[in-house]
Amino acid sequence: MFTYNSLGLKNIKNNNLFILLIFVIININVVNAKYFVYKNAPSDMINAAKQIGENERLSYQQSLQKAESDDESIK
Structure with a gap:
């Protein structure tokens, strides 16, 4: 049986992948910014x-x- 969190993600592994994805997207934007x-x-x-x-x-x-x-x- 799976439990869903507020984002609709099934389990901890998916949550960690989601957090990693958000982190990577933010870092890409930060690296490309000059100021x-x-x-x-x-x-x-x-x-x-x-x-x-x-x-x-x-x-x-x-x-x-x-x-x-x-x-x-x-x-």
Whole structure:
């Protein structure tokens, strides 16, 4: 006998797959976004969000380069 939850899913395995699917969809949207602002945000807020996004991207690239150079120095 199966019990249905509020989403109409049959069992825990289906629930986990559903949650994973939602998580993947959200992450795809987040990865493709360059910055987050409200739809009708003022230009100051948009510019600040762009700058924050650029700073995050640069710091991520620097950390990757540092990790690569650390790996090379170990060899």
